[in-house]
Amino acid sequence: MLHIKVLGSGCPNCKRLEAEVRAALDGGAVAYDLVKVTDYADIAAYGVMSTPALVIEEQVVSSGRIPKRDQIVAWVRQYEGNAL
Amino acid sequence: MASTVKRRDDHDRRDFNLVGLAALAWVLGFANLQTIADFLTYRLLGLSAESHLGQSVNFFLYDVPKILMLLAAMIFMITLLRTFITPEQTRRWLGGRREGVGNLLAALLGVVTPFCSCSAVPLFIGFVESGVPLGVTFSFLVTAPMVNEIALVMLFGMFGWKIAGLYMLSGLTIAIVSGVVIGRLGMEREVEDFVYQVNVNRRMQNPEERLSWHDRFSQALDSTRDIVGKVWPYVLVGIAVGAGIHGFVPDQFLAETLGRDTIWAVPAAVVLGVPLYSNAAGIIPVVSVLMDKGVALGTVLAFMMSVVALSLPEMIILRRVLKPRLIGLYIGIVALGIIATGYLFNLMHF
Numbered sequence: 001m002l003h004i005k006v007l008g009s010g011c012p013n014c015k016r017l018e019a020e021v022r023a024a025l026d027g028g029a030v031a032y033d034l035v036k037v038t039d040y041a042d043i044a045a046y047g048v049m050s051t052p053a054l055v056i057e058e059q060v061v062s063s064g065r066i067p068k069r070d071q072i073v074a075w076v077r078q079y080e081g082n083a084l
Numbered sequence: 085m086a087s088t089v090k091r092r093d094d095h096d097r098r099d100f101n102l103v104g105l106a107a108l109a110w111v112l113g114f115a116n117l118q119t120i121a122d123f124l125t126y127r128l129l130g131l132s133a134e135s136h137l138g139q140s141v142n143f144f145l146y147d148v149p150k151i152l153m154l155l156a157a158m159i160f161m162i163t164l165l166r167t168f169i170t171p172e173q174t175r176r177w178l179g180g181r182r183e184g185v186g187n188l189l190a191a192l193l194g195v196v197t198p199f200c201s202c203s204a205v206p207l208f209i210g211f212v213e214s215g216v217p218l219g220v221t222f223s224f225l226v227t228a229p230m231v232n233e234i235a236l237v238m239l240f241g242m243f244g245w246k247i248a249g250l251y252m253l254s255g256l257t258i259a260i261v262s263g264v265v266i267g268r269l270g271m272e273r274e275v276e277d278f279v280y281q282v283n284v285n286r287r288m289q290n291p292e293e294r295l296s297w298h299d300r301f302s303q304a305l306d307s308t309r310d311i312v313g314k315v316w317p318y319v320l321v322g323i324a325v326g327a328g329i330h331g332f333v334p335d336q337f338l339a340e341t342l343g344r345d346t347i348w349a350v351p352a353a354v355v356l357g358v359p360l361y362s363n364a365a366g367i368i369p370v371v372s373v374l375m376d377k378g379v380a381l382g383t384v385l386a387f388m389m390s391v392v393a394l395s396l397p398e399m400i401i402l403r404r405v406l407k408p409r410l411i412g413l414y415i416g417i418v419a420l421g422i423i424a425t426g427y428l429f430n431l432m433h434f
Binding site for chain 1: 170171172175198200202203205206207209210211213278279281282283284285303307401404405
């Protein structure tokens with residue numbers, strides 16, 4: 001199970017990022033769970049300064065933008081090995 | 085590995101060619117906007133150049149593409165620049181800076197660093213937590229929403245470079261002065277305690293991605309599409325309303341009541357601007373109509389600054405990290421700065 005987090009206080013872009021992640025991964029071979037982190041202190045603990053940010057297996061992979069779907073898939077492949 | 089590098093270079097080269105072609109098409113189109121607008125209005129629609137309607141339609145058909153093309157070009161360039169200047173990079177530049185130089189640098193970086201009010205809190209925490217002084221952080225927080233590429237392009241497109249330049253200078257001055265004052269007052273205790281307790285786990289951060297030009301161009305193109313997609317309706321409606329009112333309300337209609345001799349007009353404009361929340365694209369067309377009708381320049385600029393820099397929603401967001409006293413101080417100092425700017429412009433003659 002791959003652990004994915006979307007960091008953001010609920011702005012429209014955070015919802016778009018969540019939708020992109022689901023669109024990129026749903027129906028694929030990777031099992032994942034997606035948690036939304038909305039508390040500012042928790043977001044700050046990741047060292048993120050602009051939202052929305054994407055965290056895969058506790059690693060910040062992007063912040064302040066909405067990555068493309070193929071990029072999300074590439075990251076997921078990269079971290080798949082770490083997830084058990 | 086060699087083949088991926090080569091493919092990356094090929095991508096980059098193709099992108100540079102495409103951007104060059106687009107720039108050429110832009111220049112050709114931009115140089116001929118008036119000719120195109122004249123052709124559409126007077127030939128195709130057959131309107132008379134002497135009629136009110138003809139002039140309004142011509143004005144609309146010239147101004148809308150002009151502003152939109154300026155916006156698209158400027159936003160593309162700024163967002164390309166932004167792939168180099170991330171908030172993390174900004175923080176590195178500002179860390180450990182002293183008062184003065186730090187405030188100036190923060191104000192300047194506020195113009196180009198990507199900022200959205202929904203990111204104001206993480207950004208604030210990130211700055212303070214890494215040791216950027218509070219006053220310097222505030223200089224950044226003031227310019228980021230007030231002086232940005234959209235405001236500058238709209239002002240440039242509708243009022244010319246002089247007013248755009250003056251707006252930028254006064255915005256930077258207000259930001260620097262407010263930051264220095266807040267820094268001097270030692271307000272560190274008026275920041276919510278949790279900000280200082282945030283424990284950043286650096287191991288969770290990825291080393292920054294190395295972006296190719298292809299990545300940068302495609303990010304810039306995405307943001308441009310996104311931003312222009314959001315603001316074009318404001319531009320359209322604003323210019324349409326402006327073009328419409330132009331013909332019906334007599335010029336200088338408001339000169340008596342809201343001209344430069346009305347002392348209370350500037351503070352009133354600032355107070356009126358606080359609850360109104362809009363982006364620069366929405367407010368500038370309104371502001372340009374007000375100016376046509378005789379409202380003094382200083383009053384108009386004060387109104388605009390108040391709408392974009394002192395917004396109620398942003399204050400509510402910032403309340404999460406700032407105690408009420410500091411929020412009050414922040415609003416007070418920035419409001420005073422805007423009022424002073426308003427009077428200054430009303431005293432000068434343009």
